[in-house]
Amino acid sequence: MSLDFFHLDDLYTEEEKLIRESVRDFVNNEILPIIESHYHAGTFPMDLVPKMAEMGLFGIKTSTEFGGSGANYTSYGLAMQELERGDSAVRSFASVQNSLVMFPIEAYASEEMKKKFLPKLADGTFIGCFGLTEPDFGSNPGGMITNAVKTDSGYLLNGAKMWITNGTLADVAVVWAKLDGKITGFLVEKGTKGFSAPEMKGKHSLRASVTSELIFEDCEIPEENRLNINGLKGPLSCLSQARFGIAYGALGAAMAVYDSSVDYSKSRIQFGKPIASFQLVQEKLVWMMSEISKGQLAAYHVGRLFENGKARPQHISFIKRNNVDIAIQSARLARDIHGANGILDEYPIMRHAANLESVRTYEGTHDIHTLILGEDITGIAAFS
């Protein structure tokens, strides 16, 4: 049983709940027993890829025609929640595959490309990555330097991307570049001459995730590999999908540290009684419970807005910003409640806390989402 203070379960459909429960069992049995060792080693658990594919965790919203499950936004969100209850790295892997690779291919690629890539991405034989951020252009993607030049047979791609989840593992990269000054997308296949994807090392966060650079040196991209979308709205539409999953995912991490805190505080005896009987501990538990419950209501509501075609990017900024923020603060409080034990890998606290540091600044930093909402209120953009 997970935290459900407001009986939100009454609002979820049978299949949404079943998807959540099934993914939860999968995470408990397949991810939790192995994740700490991968976190320590700084490796992604590749054995999980075929298992996740078999579960249907790639292409959750993708049409069944292309090997997906054809589920709705809320189901996708709940699956991400459960994966991140396990680890942000595994959720990140699934976010990229679903929202940043399969979504743009289904939305913007030709039928031929959809048939070529989507079934393989769904069954896990192909891994995808998404290249938008550059070494010098993070919050300001519109300033990107990576560019494409039209040639007789297609395009010549030059530039570099950074902080790319799954880059080194990827069989296909969705890469955003400027063509005649306008941003457009390209599908760059592994093995393309001039394309390399070295792994970035030395992370203290998302250690079980592969993060890479993408380097393009005179890469020849065939005409059919270009996506049919122009402007920043292309990559931003993908990010809206992924950020929605992150908002649900952050709740998973928050619930993991909250559950551990409740259990620990009831069993840890100090001064002859469980520390759960102390007011300062109860206050922390209540803060977590309240904020997670509010985050659950907000995520649920934005899912339904999406499904009714009413979600605005600002709604997504709200839940991404809020839910990651309360998750990271919950991890901080959980660390206090667990005392010294909070730093050990016997408990999931520090792993989630460190992971959430990345989640806070990727897919739009906390501050950029603040400014998106600030602009929404005032009509004045503080970042343009």
Added chain:
Amino acid sequence: MNILVCISRVPDTASRIIVASGGKTIDNTGIKFVVNPYDEIAIEEGLRLREKNGGTVTCVVLGTEVSKDILRTALAMGVDKAVIIKTADDNYDSYFTAENLANYAKTLNPDIILLGKQSVDYDSLQMPSTLGELLNMPSVSVVTKLTIEGTNVTAEREVEGGKEVISSTLPCIISAQKGLNDPRYPKLPDIMKAKSKPIEEVAAIEVAARVEIVGLEMPSKKRIGKLVTDSEVDIAEIVKLLHEEAKVI
């Protein structure tokens, strides 16, 4: 192979159970209901038998409309057909359940009936044997390994301090114990497909109750642990308790 799996809908074992006003039922508010965990093992065994021998797995539940949710889980796991024997309310006893399941089983004429060794709500442990009696079929309970060759059935079951191997023939009733298999996870595409599969409805037959719940009470909160020290005498006592009571060594 015509396989029938009987399942029941029980509160998730992690749920916090509260006795409802009136003192005869539990308060369902906020409780998550799931497929009885032992029945999940029975479903899995049914699916494996079908995968090996071909045939059909039919899953049946007795209960009110809400019980359809666990049939969706069974459909998502891969059963071919889902049936609900519909009751007017939740006030029925094990005998009512057994008579109704037997009544349905007669219409299906299955080669094998699989079910959990017990439901984790009331823990009555009556269904496998009562069904066996009502259907005049051999019934083997608490099975941890099942082998079927033709119509010959070999079932291993746990007994105190060892295992017992039983031979029988189809048609028979097998009740599942933990260890028989690891139930599969319902996969997302199958969950989506299960949504549109039909659930057959059958009306429950009237059966007079043989058991009445007089009252439910919460267990007392008295400490059940035993306090021992690290003295020589107590260490011997701990070893004895671990061996004889906890049975872990």
